Amino acid sequence: MVLSTELAQMKERLPEWLEASRALTAEGKTAAYIPELAKAPKEALGIHILNMNGESVSAGDCGLVFTMQSISKVFTLLLALMDNGEEVVFAKVGKEPTGDDFNSMLKLELVEPGIPFNPLINAGAIVISSLIHGATPEQKSERILRFFCELSGNETLGYNLDVCRSESATAHRNRSLAYFLKDNGVLDDDVEEVLDVYFHHCSVEVTCADLARMGLVLACGGKDPVTQKQLVPRRYVQIAKTFMMTCGMYNASGEFAIAAGLPAKSGVAGGIMTMVPGRLGIGVVGPALNSKGNSVAGVHLIETLSREFDWSMF
Numbered sequence: 549m550v551l552s553t554e555l556a557q558m559k560e561r562l563p564e565w566l567e568a569s570r571a572l573t574a575e576g577k578t579a580a581y582i583p584e585l586a587k588a589p590k591e592a593l594g595i596h597i598l599n600m601n602g603e604s605v606s607a608g609d610c611g612l613v614f615t616m617q618s619i620s621k622v623f624t625l626l627l628a629l630m631d632n633g634e635e636v637v638f639a640k641v642g643k644e645p646t647g648d649d650f651n652s653m654l655k656l657e658l659v660e661p662g663i664p665f666n667p668l669i670n671a672g673a674i675v676i677s678s679l680i681h682g683a684t685p686e687q688k689s690e691r692i693l694r695f696f697c698e699l700s701g702n703e704t705l706g707y708n709l710d711v712c713r714s715e716s717a718t719a720h721r722n723r724s725l726a727y728f729l730k731d732n733g734v735l736d737d738d739v740e741e742v743l744d745v746y747f748h749h750c751s752v753e754v755t756c757a758d759l760a761r762m763g764l765v766l767a768c769g770g771k772d773p774v775t776q777k778q779l780v781p782r783r784y785v786q787i788a789k790t791f792m793m794t795c796g797m798y799n800a801s802g803e804f805a806i807a808a809g810l811p812a813k814s815g816v817a818g819g820i821m822t823m824v825p826g827r828l829g830i831g832v833v834g835p836a837l838n839s840k841g842n843s844v845a846g847v848h849l850i851e852t853l854s855r856e857f858d859w860s861m862f
């Protein structure tokens with residue numbers, strides 16, 4: 549297959565840019581608060597870029613399998629919106645960035661009405677997990693996994709149960725957030741059941757290629773350009789992409805918006821899903837994180853590509 553000019557240029561320079569970014573992994577640390585994630589290869593860095601014609605380029609450790617962690621929150625938000633509509637969802641979570649860490653409790657008590665500031669911080673994503681339709685936690689998790697499979701075009705996605713159990717065993721902070729939300733009347737369901745759904749979707753395993761495909765669906769307004777199927781209503785994708793731009797990289801979202809100018813979502817396993825709207829889906833993995841919880845080398849690589857190809861939306 550002859551690659552489009554943009555992808556052909558990328559293919560040529562990508563290995564060199566990737567190695568330059570990989571050098572930054574020395575400055576980062578794998579996530580230690582989930583013990584199983586601390587075992588990830590710290591120097592790894594991989595990328596996969598997919599366009600609307602199904603053409604792709606990849607470089608580095610793009611075969612690495614890792615858990616979605618917070619990247620899953622974008623898609624549970626979409627499913628919660630599809631299940632409940634905007635009014636119900638935004639009665640329970642806000643629409644504003646926090647400027648705090650992703651697992652912070654601070655504003656829950658400080659600012660009325662005591663609902664999480666947005667659906668991408670941990671408190672917000674826990675509330676979103678409770679809004680997914682299903683009679684039992686197992687049914688909710690099954691619906692989430694099916695949705696992820698459909699969006700990634702990969703029927704074989706599954707959980708890393710070691711990571712799931714490791715997170716559950718050490719999730720003291722998330723448990724406190726959830727009990728606080730329950731006490732505030734924001735969570736209706738049983739706390740442990742909600743957390744079970746949350747830990748499962750965080751532990752879904754993907755590769756950079758899966759993230760690129762999921763990102764491409766968002767880049768195309770919810771329509772899978774490969775199958776031409778509208779998988780998510782365009783309005784909900786618009787909402788999700790706006791959250792990615794304003795809160796997707798937590799309290800480094802402003803910095804990333806200035807440097808790369810693309811909607812993006814990171815996870816503590818080192819994944820980043822981003823996109824060039826209307827054109828490309830991009831999946832990156834680099835388990836060494838910076839102090840904000842984002843892949844240190846992954847952020848650098850995306851910023852380099854955006855600069856080189858003038859991808860900023862602004």
Ligand code: DON
Nearest residue numbers: 617618650750814815816841
């Ligand atoms: O709840 C947690 O802490 C993790 N399962 C997800 C956090 C995360 O990925 C934050 N990302 N940068």
